[in-house]
Amino acid sequence: MSLRLRAILGQVIAVAFALALGSIVILLIDESPIRVFTTLLRGAFGDPGKVAGTLLQSTPILISGVAACIALRGGMFNVGVEGQLFLGGFAAAVVGFGLDLPTGLHMLVGLAAAILAGAVWVAIPAYFRVRFNTNEVVSTILSNYVAILLTSYFTIFLFKRPGGWSETPPILTSAHLPELFDFSRLNWGLVIGLVLALLTAWYFRNTPGGYSVSMTGSAPRFAEYGGVDIKKRGFWVLIASGAVGGLAGGVETLGVHHRFMEGFAPGFGFDGLIAALLANGSPIGTILTALFFGALRSGSLLLETDTAASREIITVIQALIILSVSAQVLLRRRGDAQGGERRWKF
Amino acid sequence: MDPVSRPATEPAADYAVELLGITKRFGAFTANEGVDLRVRRAGIHAIIGENGAGKTTLMNVLFGLLQPDEGEIRVDGKPVVVTDPSVAIRAGLGMVHQHFKLVPSLTVAENVFLGMEIRRNGLIDHRAQEEKTRELSERFGLAVDPTERVGLLSVGIEQRIEILKVLVRGARTVILDEPTAVLTPQESRELFSTLRGFTQDGMTVIFISHHLEEVMEVSDTVTVLRRGKAVATRPTSELTKAEMVRLMVDRDVSFERPARAATAGQNILSVRGLWARDDRRHPALRDVSFDVRAGEIVGIAGVAGNGQTELAEVLSGLRPASHGSASLNGQDIVTLSPAGVRAAGLAHVPGDRMVRGVDGNASISANLIMGRQNRAPWKKGPRLDWKAAANEAAKMIQRFDIRARGPGDTVRRLSGGNIQKVVLAREFTNEAPFLLIDQPTRGVDIGAQEAIHDEIMRQRAKGVAILVISVQLDELMKLADRILVMFNGRIMGSVDGDTADEDQIGLMMAGIPQGSVEAAA
Numbered sequence: 001m002s003l004r005l006r007a008i009l010g011q012v013i014a015v016a017f018a019l020a021l022g023s024i025v026i027l028l029i030d031e032s033p034i035r036v037f038t039t040l041l042r043g044a045f046g047d048p049g050k051v052a053g054t055l056l057q058s059t060p061i062l063i064s065g066v067a068a069c070i071a072l073r074g075g076m077f078n079v080g081v082e083g084q085l086f087l088g089g090f091a092a093a094v095v096g097f098g099l100d101l102p103t104g105l106h107m108l109v110g111l112a113a114a115i116l117a118g119a120v121w122v123a124i125p126a127y128f129r130v131r132f133n134t135n136e137v138v139s140t141i142l143s144n145y146v147a148i149l150l151t152s153y154f155t156i157f158l159f160k161r162p163g164g165w166s167e168t169p170p171i172l173t174s175a176h177l178p179e180l181f182d183f184s185r186l187n188w189g190l191v192i193g194l195v196l197a198l199l200t201a202w203y204f205r206n207t208p209g210g211y212s213v214s215m216t217g218s219a220p221r222f223a224e225y226g227g228v229d230i231k232k233r234g235f236w237v238l239i240a241s242g243a244v245g246g247l248a249g250g251v252e253t254l255g256v257h258h259r260f261m262e263g264f265a266p267g268f269g270f271d272g273l274i275a276a277l278l279a280n281g282s283p284i285g286t287i288l289t290a291l292f293f294g295a296l297r298s299g300s301l302l303l304e305t306d307t308a309a310s311r312e313i314i315t316v317i318q319a320l321i322i323l324s325v326s327a328q329v330l331l332r333r334r335g336d337a338q339g340g341e342r343r344w345k346f
Numbered sequence: 347m348d349p350v351s352r353p354a355t356e357p358a359a360d361y362a363v364e365l366l367g368i369t370k371r372f373g374a375f376t377a378n379e380g381v382d383l384r385v386r387r388a389g390i391h392a393i394i395g396e397n398g399a400g401k402t403t404l405m406n407v408l409f410g411l412l413q414p415d416e417g418e419i420r421v422d423g424k425p426v427v428v429t430d431p432s433v434a435i436r437a438g439l440g441m442v443h444q445h446f447k448l449v450p451s452l453t454v455a456e457n458v459f460l461g462m463e464i465r466r467n468g469l470i471d472h473r474a475q476e477e478k479t480r481e482l483s484e485r486f487g488l489a490v491d492p493t494e495r496v497g498l499l500s501v502g503i504e505q506r507i508e509i510l511k512v513l514v515r516g517a518r519t520v521i522l523d524e525p526t527a528v529l530t531p532q533e534s535r536e537l538f539s540t541l542r543g544f545t546q547d548g549m550t551v552i553f554i555s556h557h558l559e560e561v562m563e564v565s566d567t568v569t570v571l572r573r574g575k576a577v578a579t580r581p582t583s584e585l586t587k588a589e590m591v592r593l594m595v596d597r598d599v600s601f602e603r604p605a606r607a608a609t610a611g612q613n614i615l616s617v618r619g620l621w622a623r624d625d626r627r628h629p630a631l632r633d634v635s636f637d638v639r640a641g642e643i644v645g646i647a648g649v650a651g652n653g654q655t656e657l658a659e660v661l662s663g664l665r666p667a668s669h670g671s672a673s674l675n676g677q678d679i680v681t682l683s684p685a686g687v688r689a690a691g692l693a694h695v696p697g698d699r700m701v702r703g704v705d706g707n708a709s710i711s712a713n714l715i716m717g718r719q720n721r722a723p724w725k726k727g728p729r730l731d732w733k734a735a736a737n738e739a740a741k742m743i744q745r746f747d748i749r750a751r752g753p754g755d756t757v758r759r760l761s762g763g764n765i766q767k768v769v770l771a772r773e774f775t776n777e778a779p780f781l782l783i784d785q786p787t788r789g790v791d792i793g794a795q796e797a798i799h800d801e802i803m804r805q806r807a808k809g810v811a812i813l814v815i816s817v818q819l820d821e822l823m824k825l826a827d828r829i830l831v832m833f834n835g836r837i838m839g840s841v842d843g844d845t846a847d848e849d850q851i852g853l854m855m856a857g858i859p860q861g862s863v864e865a866a867a
């Protein structure tokens with residue numbers, strides 16, 4: 001338990017360090033860090049509408065984060081969540097405007113299509129990993145570009161809505177994710193994300209399968225000796241991770257945009273991966289870190305009107321967080337002489 | 347300062363390197379204890395001993411990678427304090443490590459001169475480097491192409507480059523740590539002729555090995571290390587392989603053979619004509635056949651590295667066999683996965699416990715679940731029952747006397763002996779009809795050794811078929827009903843545990859087959 005506490009403390013210090021560095025950057029542009037951070041807070045949590053906006057931004061980050069957690073627990077990096085999210089979003093949109101099904105069922109079919117799209121897309125790197133031992137980090141990163149450009153191509157050349165925008169026709173209302181409140185676009189996607197995070201945490205903690213996956217991630221040769229088919233496990237873990245990544249996109253199109261637009265969800269997949277890393281691969285922790293990144297995004301909307309800082313400062317702060325968290329992980333790993341073989345530690 | 351031209355009247359000038367009374371401790375463990383090693387100039391001096399006997403530690407002390415707790419190092423008769431490798435290099439020592447340190451994207455010549463590049467006008471003079479590399483390589487028969495990229499070359503050639511690196515830095519004494527471990531027999535022969543060339547040039551070679559044939563073939567003098575002590579230094583010509591084995595293997599029988607009832611029942615494990623390759627794709631098992639019956643302990647003896655590891659891996663589904671069969675309870679296990687072999691009735695205590703045997707960062711409970719996460723009482727309905735797992739763990743901690751704070755204790759915190767008991771506790775409570783134990787007491791203190799041996803005897807009494815692989819002969823002579831001796835991937839012979847004779851086993855460990863034992867002894 002103290003080990004876990006120490007890990008959490010380490011992450012908190014890393015974030016604090018990044019915010020301190022960010023403050024220096026803000027000072028350099030002649031703005032007060034205090035004003036910037038209070039504006040961010042106000043923008044993220046100032047009134048119920050803003051809170052809802054933050055939760056809305058957090059939802060795709062949370063679901064992508066859970067996707068990344070699943071792979072991390074199995075000892076792998078799924079850096080392709082972004083691409084899976086795009087394909088999932090696109091598949092859900094096609095089902096949403098292309099099929100005519102009863103309300104509810106239509107939505108479920110749309111989400112299923114999103115899950116399937118993500119799973120099929122990640123199956124390519126997953127297969128190459130199992131079969132040829134390729135590094136999934138490289139292959140999943142590269143698959144992002146293909147996925148994003150592929151969805152752009154389909155949108156522009158196959159399903160383009162009449163008019164100027166590069167977007168598909170709108171999704172039928174029967175496929176919409178119901179909204180939670182009437183003052184915001186916040187919808188059932190958040191609930192899906194929360195339930196998914198809790199279920200994933202429960203799975204890893206309480207089932208034989210989750211145990212086998214965790215052991216494959218933390219001590220692969222031990223797991224292999226104990227009879228876990230680590231190759232097969234690794235394959236299915238990546239598939240599950242990609243499926244959830246696809247779901248993130250489906251929730252975004254069916255819940256928020258109600259259509260698929262070219263470049264509709266910039267960076268949610270990557271933010272999710274960072275949220276998962278910041279949470280040390282814990283799905284529960286990812287709820288908190290996703291909320292943090294969602295708050296940064298939604299708070300930044302107010303930055304440009306109320307301060308001299310550009311909203312790009314958020315990107316700078318995020319990048320600093322990534323740097324300090326990775327430095328922290330590396331420092332910790334250096335102290336662990338036996339840890340050389342493992343790729344990620346929980 | 348050419349050491350060869352030193353006047354012969356100067357005392358100790360006869361020795362290129364002297365290590366006097368070297369002691370090196372790691373915590374409570376003494377890796378070298380008062381070791382004296384005098385290496386004659388222009389000779390090839392072999393250092394032999396089993397794994398963990400302290401050979402590499404001694405050489406690391408000489409090369410300045412480790413600091414001795416006691417003792418003195420002399421090079422060319424003069425005391426030298428080797429604080430780090432650069433001091434050793436300046437004193438004329440060079441070391442070729444087991445694991446090469448080369449940059450694959452650079453050429454051979456660039457690697458050879460890495461860190462000491464020949465410059466002209468501030469730029470690297472590639473032509474001069476290549477010329478110098480070619481000259482050295484021709485002089486010592488280390489055939490390499492200086493312009494080729496290292497990443498494209500074989501291990502044998504990489505080793506030549508490492509040797510060239512050492513020569514370019516002006517070494518007069520070359521230390522090679524298990525140089526033949528990565529070589530094919532042909533490459534080994536070429537290496538030996540290079541080493542002989544060195545001695546003709548007045549250079550000195552120190553050669554670490556546990557392959558006795560090579561030692562016989564190439565060295566002039568042999569020093570045997572055993573449990574950190576130098577137990578003998580002799581001219582190679584005065585020793586036979588069997589004598590070397592006797593010196594290397596501990597003869598102090600510290601165990602008494604427990605009384606036992608004849609319980610052997612039907613065959614549980616039958617191995618027939620088994621062949622397998624090692625990680626370098628060389629044959630590691632050659633036509634191995636034996637049986638293990640219920641209630642019988644069969645021991646596998648041999649100098650480490652003669653196929654024992656591969657045998658354990660094949661029998662546990664972790665390594666494919668190239669030919670032959672092994673059946674457990676009548677089921678062929680050679681093609682099965684690790685899970686399949688376990689289902690067929692295997693429990694396995696692996697030789698490398700920190701890598702295969704446990705997840706050091708997980709709790710004792712979590713470690714005791716492995717391999718049975720899909721069975722009651724650990725699995726209840728669809729989920730793992732952690733409370734039941736903790737209860738089981740508490741029982742096993744008690745029964746196997748594991749010294750820990752409780753089931754939630756992190757395994758890495760425990761001592762080696764207690765970690766081994768965690769592995770035993772898991773595997774011995776699987777009720778498996780066949781128990782494969784690789785190095786039951788490696789790195790375990792005497793008290794825990796006794797406890798582990800008692801537990802193995804209890805399993806035997808319960809009618810379990812047991813295969814014990816150990817490099818400790820005394821352990822096998824205590825436990826085994828039959829001892830099979832492995833050499834170079836083959837079973838050289840089988841002796842009865844009750845009447846086993848160390849000398850007889852020692853001859854087989856040196857590769858002299860059982861049939862010729864009487865004649866040779």
